[in-house]
Amino acid sequence: xxxxxxxxxxxxxxxxxxxxxxxxxxxxxxxxxxxxxxxxxxxxxxxxxxxx
Amino acid sequence: xxxxxxxxxxxxxxxxxxxxxxxxxxxxxxxxxxxxxxxxxxxxxxxxxxxxxxxxxxxxxxxxxxxxxxxxxxxxxxxxxxxxxxxxxxxxxxxxxxxxxxxxxxxxxxxxxxxxxxxxxxxxxxxxxxxxxxxxx
Numbered sequence: 001x002x003x004x005x006x007x008x009x010x011x012x013x014x015x016x017x018x019x020x021x022x023x024x025x026x027x028x029x030x031x032x033x034x035x036x037x038x039x040x041x042x043x044x045x046x047x048x049x050x051x052x
Numbered sequence: 053x054x055x056x057x058x059x060x061x062x063x064x065x066x067x068x069x070x071x072x073x074x075x076x077x078x079x080x081x082x083x084x085x086x087x088x089x090x091x092x093x094x095x096x097x098x099x100x101x102x103x104x105x106x107x108x109x110x111x112x113x114x115x116x117x118x119x120x121x122x123x124x125x126x127x128x129x130x131x132x133x134x135x136x137x138x139x140x141x142x143x144x145x146x147x148x149x150x151x152x153x154x155x156x157x158x159x160x161x162x163x164x165x166x167x168x169x170x171x172x173x174x175x176x177x178x179x180x181x182x183x184x185x186x187x188x189x
Contacts, residue, residue: 001187003161007180009153011161019164026160027062 055136063130063156068163069106069122072155076146082112092119092133102133113143120144158182 003019004012011027013020063069066085074080084090089103093110095118104121113120118135120143125131132152138144146152161184162174172185 001185003184003186005154005158005161005182005184007154008150009157011157019161019169022164023160026065026068026164027157 062153063122064128065160066106066124066130068156068159069130071159072152073106073108075155075159076143076151078108078112078143083108089123092121094118094135095137104133106130108143113138114141117142117144120147154180154182158184 001014001017003017003023006012011023013023063072070080070083070085073083084107086105086107089105090107091099092102092104092107094100095110095116100118102121102123104119104123106122108120110117110119117138119133120135120138121133122130123133132147134144134147139148158174162171170187172187173183175183175185177183
C-alpha cells in the first residue's frame with residue numbers, strides 16, 4: 001500500500017485507508033478531504049487544492 | 053528595512069513542525085523554541101514587533117536575512133513570519149513555496165505508522181513526490 005506526499009504537501013491515500021482520518025486530522029485538513037474524480041486512481045486527496 | 057509578511061499555515065504540532073524544518077536542512081540546535089513568544093530580530097539587529105514561539109535566527113539563514121518565526125495562534129496553528137527579503141531566498145522561499153508543508157505532511161504520515169503498520173520504504177522522487185510504502189499486518 002502506498003501513500004504519496006505531493007510537492008505541495010497534499011497527501012494521496014488509497015480509498016478507505018485506515019489512516020485517512022487520522023492523517024487528515026493531524027494535517028488540520030479534515031474538512032478538506034476531497035475525492036479524486038479520476039476513478040482509476042482510487043485515491044483520496046487530503047489538502048485544500050482540488051484534484052483532477 | 054525588509055517588512056515581514058505572514059504565511060498562514062495548518063501546522064498545529066510543534067514537534068512535527070520542528071522535524072519538518074530539520075528535514076529541510078535546518079539543524080535542530082539552530083531552532084529556538086519558547087513557551088512565550090519572543091521578538092524577531094531584523095537585518096540591522098532591530099527587534100521587530102512580530103513575535104514567535106519557534107524561531108530560526110538570521111545568523112543561521114543568511115548574512116542579509118532576518119529572523120524567521122512561527123507564532124502559535126489562539127486556534128493552535130502556527131503562522132509563519134518571513135520577511136519580504138527572505139521569502140525569495142533560501143529557507144524563507146522553501147517555506148513560502150510549500151516545501152515545508154511537504155516535509156510536514158511527510159512527517160505526519162511517518163509518525164502515524166505506529167498503528168499496526170509496517171514501513172517498507174520511503175522514496176523521494178525526482179518530481180518532488182514522496183512515496184511511502186507500508187504493509188498492513
